[in-house]
Amino acid sequence: MAKSLSVDKVLKLIFIPSGELSDIDLSSGDELDQPKSSDPSDDGLDYEVEHDATSDNEPTDTSSDEDSGNATPSTSKSAGTSKTKRSVYKWKKVLPEFRDTDFTGGDFQDPPMDLPTPMEYFKMFINQECIQYIADQTNLFAMQKDGKEIKASTDEIEQFIGILLMIGFFPCPSYRMYWSNDSRFSSVADVMSRNRFECLLRYVHFNDNSNVRGREDPNYDPLFKNRPLLDMLRVEMGKLEPEECQSIDEQIVAFKGRSSLKQYNKNKPHKWGFQVFTRAGSPGIMYDFEVYTGKSMKLEGNFKVYFDNWFTSVDLVRTLAERNIWAVATIRRDRMGGCQLASDKQLKDNGRGSFDYRSDRDSAITVVKWHDNKAVHLVSSFCGTEPVDTCRRWSACAKQKIDVNRPLIVKEYNHHMGGVDLADMLIELYRTNIRSRKWFMRLVFYCFDVAIVQTPYDTTTGRQS
Structure with a gap:
């Protein structure tokens, strides 16, 4: 059974230097109906939830962890479970306050007159x-x-x-x-x-x-054999001019031999191999990567990052925002900091493209639940539902493509999330x-x-x- 990573461990992976939503695995708990009795949207009342940031270390939904298909490295309950400050979120159905998320990385240089060979x-x-x-x-x-x-x-x-x-x-x-x-x-x-x-x-x-x-x-390095080559490549990749919007996702380097670093993921094309966390732009250009050994991958600046629900939590998104790293990600239902949204049945009755949302005024974090083929939960620290546009989706009933309402947060995620998948596809060719x-x-x-x-x-x- 896969276990959730704590916020501190996730930050060590992605902090300090795929495709459409219909392509992601929605069996990780996002499609489960919530109890109607606990849904505050039925009476329209605002509510306040006190959320323990360390609760994300404990697996609370067995089915969502097992069905997610993401093989999370095993961690003991006693490791890294020091109590942190309790987070209080006040979820209200209001649009989040405007945030200045202008990119500070500068403009790209002009391309060379003669393209390199x-x-x-x-x-x-x-x-x-x-x-x-x-x-x-x-x-x-x-x-x-x-x-x-x-x-x-x-x-x-x-x-x-x-x-x-x-x-x-x-x-x-x-x-x-x-x-x-x-x-x-x-x-x-x-x-x-x-x-x-x-x-x-x-x-x-x-x-x-x-x-x-x-x-x-204590200074033992599992990647000692090829650490210099990995470091030299990462240094040269770090010299590339970074894009404002970058996605973070995992890659699997296929390997079935003996190694303590080998991971297993039953839902991947290559089920056995080394797990690599990669940061890439939308065109598939990679800016950094880290073979998973518990070390860190650095990112500094006013960037926007996109990642899936493998390690997403409201506490992580809030911590990144405090360091001027803005995020959009899918999120599992049991990591939403106590945010209660409309049930799957309510959204299904309202029709395809319906959605519900809540925002926390203090952190300006927005959680959105959008119903396409199934319900999907997303969280963001810089965008919400407005403006709402439409996207084309195939309707099995009408036997044709129809217009479906799409909140801004979904559009942002679909547009920028596929960079690592594109790089992985090019490598696989x-x-x-x-x-x-x-x-x-x-x-x-x-x-x-x-x-x-x-x-x-x-x-x-x-x-x-």
Whole structure:
């Protein structure tokens, strides 16, 4: 059974540097009917709820946690459950007060007159310093392991990476088939001999094993084997000019071997693998990522972030707003800080596109329940229901598309939430997939794939420039 993460743990994941709502899993408790007797909208009265911020650590709805399909890392009740200040929310059916959420990140620079080549784009993220570092660590590891001097050069490391990427573009059941007489692939076989490729594949390394720390050491790093490569890539990604609106979502790097970092999610295409939290803009450009080990991903500035209900709570949205990070997210019913909205039956009787909302005057947080095919709960710290526009939805009864009322918060979420999913789709198209006994090589291949998809993406043509 998956457990909820506390606000403090979520902030460690996303704070300080997908698609339409109909695509998300609505079986996480959003569709459950609320008791009519507890619905204050029946009598139109305002109400005040005292909410314990630490209650989100306790799983209160077994069915919503199990059905959500999001494999949350297991946490003990005693870990990180220190009492925090009790939050009091005064939910009223009023529009939230206006907030100044103007972006302070500045305008984008003009594009260069001459567009860089694909190789130049790739080397913006895997630069010459990184290539030299890989060559040095590979030579060092060969000497440490077998006392051999393989003399790997930077040119050979570049060719080695190129072959790995080419294997992703033109996959074969076995990498030896690229050198076989019956299935020889000249773009690979003419660049490097098979024996040399296997030698580099055996000894390629990314950190000095003499500096590794034991598991009992407080500074132990589970990603020690490829930490320098991950950090160098993140530094180069951090140099990109950030967009105002960014989404935060998870990616799964497929892996079925042995590793304490491996996660399981039954509803993902790749059920086993490393969990990566990614921050990306709407066009799919990634600005940061973090392989889940409990560490942090930083974000500073007057940004707008969008995420799903995996870790959303009213307390989290309020804490982000206090630090000038504005949020729109879907939210599970048991994390809404005691906010009571119209039942599913009431909204269904009112017709498709009906909605109900409440706002807290002190924090200016708005919770909205919108009925499309099913009821969906959303929360925001900077937008509410107005203005209401319409969207086209297929009607099974009318056998045609119809206009459905859509609050502003839904429009914002649908427009900006798909950035990480788009980046993940581009990675999956030509994912580097070669078998290796080294678990950390799967994350190394992921870094190379990320550097490839960071090439500017033209959303009008659907192609990378």
